[in-house]
Amino acid sequence: MESSAHRHETPAKRTFIRSILASLRWTVHFEGFHMSQTLLDKVWQAHAVRTLPNGATQLLIGTHLIHEVTSPQAFGMLRDLGLRVLYPSRTFATVDHIVPTDERVEPFSDDLADAMIKALRKNCAEHGITFFDLPTGRQGIVHIVGPEQGITQPGTTIACGDSHTSTHGAFGAIAFGIGTSQVRDVLATQTMALHKPKVRRINVNGRLSPGVYAKDVILHIIRRLGVNGGLGFAYEYGGTTFDAFTQEERMTVCNMSIEGGARVGYVNPDETTFAYLQGRPYAPKGAEWDAAVTRWRATASDPGAFYDDTVTYEASTIAPTVTWGINPGQAIFIHENVPSPHEVPEKDRATAEEALAHMSLQPGRPIKGTKVDVAFLGSCTNGRLSDLQEVARHIRGRKVRAGVKAIVVPGSQGVASVAESMGLAEIFREAGFEWRGAGCSMCLGMNPDKLVGNQLCASSSNRNFKGRQGSPTGRTVLMSPLMVAAAAVTGEISDAREIFSVN
Amino acid sequence: MALEKITQVTGRGVHVPGDDLDTDRIIPARFMKCITFDGLGEFAFYDARAFAKADGQVHPFDNPRHAGAGILLSGSNFGCGSSREHAPQALYRFGIRAIVAESFAEIFFGNSITLGMPCVVMSGDNIRAVAQLIDSDPAALATVDLTGRKFSIADMDFPIAIPDHAHEALVSGKWDAIADLLEGVEAVRERAAALPYMAA
Ligand code: SF4
Helix, strand or coil, X not given: CCCHHHCCCCHHHHHHHHHHHHHHHHHHHCCCCCCCCCHXXXXXXXXXXEECCCCCEEEECCEEEECCCCCHHHHHHHHHHCCCCCCHHHEEEECCCCCCCCCCCCCCCCHHHHHHHHHHHHHHHHHCCEEECHHHXXXXXXXXXXXXXXXXXXXXXXXXXXXXXHHHHHHCCEEEECCHHHHHHHHHHCEEEECCCEEEEEEEECCCCCCCCHXXXXXXXXXXXXXXXXXXXXXXXXXXHHHHCCHHXXXXXXXXXXXXXXXXXXXXXXXXXXXXXXXXXXXXXHHHHHHHHHHHHHHCCCCCCCCCEEEEEEHHHCCCEEECCCCCCXXXXXXCECCCHHHCCHHHHHHHHHHHHHHCCCCCCECCCCECCEEEECHHHHCCHHHHHHHHHHHCCCCCCCCCEEEECCCEHHHHHHHHHCCHHHHHHHHCCEECCCCCHHHCCCCCCCCCCCCEEEECCCCCCCCCCCCCCCEEEECCHHHHHHHHHHCECCCHHHHCCCC | CCCCCCCEEXXXXXXXXXXXXXXXXXXXXXXXXXCCCCCHHHHCCHXXXXXXXXXXXXXXXXXXXXXXXXXXXXXXXXXXXXXXXXHHHHHHHHCCCEEEECXXXXXXXXXXXXXXXXXXXCCHHHHHHHHHHHHHCCCCEEEEECCCCEEEECCEEEECECCHHHHHHHHCCCCCCHHHHHHCHHHHHHHHHCCHHHHC
16 A cells, blocks of 8 residues: 555655665664564564554554454454455465365355355455455465465464464564454454563474484473463574574464464574475565575564573483373373372362363373374464374374374375375275375364264374363374374374384 | 553453363364354353353353353463464453453463453462352452553452563563554565565
């Protein structure tokens, strides 16, 4: 959008004036005289529109992602208020939570699911919003589609009516999960009212041992800092382990920030980030690309930036991690025993008892060897190509244990088609996995993929809440994709390093 | 948009004990297959209520002694998990008008304030003391007094805490930000024009 004041100027001059205006604003907003800033400081300043009467910041949201579950009511509110979408070109939609992964023909047999996809289609058409619908070949889990399309970019602000929006922070974006009223706010004003979070720097240094993955890193962090330890914080992840991580590994970690209570998690953008983005459909092209990379580089946290808190972990101390309870902080290394309630801090004791009862696990006994009914490989945490590749590499020639239902749900149609062309789907099928269409699937069981009764699921997803996978008594054990594969092959919770001779 | 100034909420209390009561428990995902929030109230804590029934027990939300309660008391990290506004909406539509807990998850907290449903923090000991009072006299009226930052029941006062910005938003009738945000639209356009990725 053009602001009228500059309309008579040449584009070059306008850009120049704007950059001066932007820097002036930057100075005015400067609090204290820290010369060094975090990425969060910089992105916040660049997107702060004004201070609202209640002291909150009206923050510009550059990119808005929507899906079928949390948007229909927001469009309804918009209609009630007689409002339109302010920047339709900055909102992108996809459908993920309710799509069946085994039938792709419409109408869906579930009337409610069918009504939801139709409502999203209608709302997008009415407001001129790009919709990565099922027939586009670009549909998938919203947090996989955004990066894959190059929509997720460094130095931007992103919001989505979904708490795992923190995933996009892997690119050095500040990304917020929001409720439906805020979806309405962003649709109508491209902004929302927010208070600036504090920043905790989380360093992980060194090399992960073979068979230990990004998933283990984030489960470990949540275990150490607690499920609400991140309250009021944004997590900035860094250190040599993160420097060496691929974009997809960084996404796995940022994805679960919210499980540690931090609404925002991010990694500073670097060459790995730029290389991932280059050539993607929505990434800048040509000269614009070079300018963008220069800008993106400058958004990274400065050396010596101020952090409200800093914690550091050694990668070599992290082992494959699995959850034993009903929140992601109830996690142990694969070779540890299920804790007894009296071993946990008193404030967590009642939850621990509840967890043991729900999970039917014996305290003081190894978690290894616990019988598994279902193995789920997918979700916005671990449903990307590299996850499937890593498992396929090890599963080739192996067989899913009789009696175990094992499904692979690629995170997007893009992931699915590349995986299929690489022959991964065949490898999984031969091993006895069902190869499904893209969506959230058994991560939350809003589609037909649900646990039944008290089935125990080895899952590469992010939440082990009671009832999360579609059965109120269903049991979820979170772990890395390769650990899911090991559970599928043995029919019990296993150490993937032993099963697949990883060393 | 003129909104009600919320300075206090009075009603009967209901205690749902437990820490980390997550959004999947407040409203299981299968009840989110909807395109309006209407009717969500009956599904609040659906599975926990069904479990209780199956065990021959009564969940507090089904206990006739607490019928019509408007103030919910619970443990720490209440509302953790998903960003689904369906969770506070379900509680609100069930009849809850204020929540008292040891701590709240951030997104749930914000979503609740936007509905005009205060979430206030009280110590675990005081919550348990109040729970006993409610148990012995479910009809006792309780008040979440934002102005006085106290929770009152049966002639007793307990201190409560709420972040200043949320407090201000509620008592000044600015708990839904949309009106303020709309007033800033011109400034929004300017800011957006200065950002290369949005100006393009
Ligand atoms: S995959 Fe799971 S966590 Fe991710 S968006 Fe879908 S339901 Fe949410």
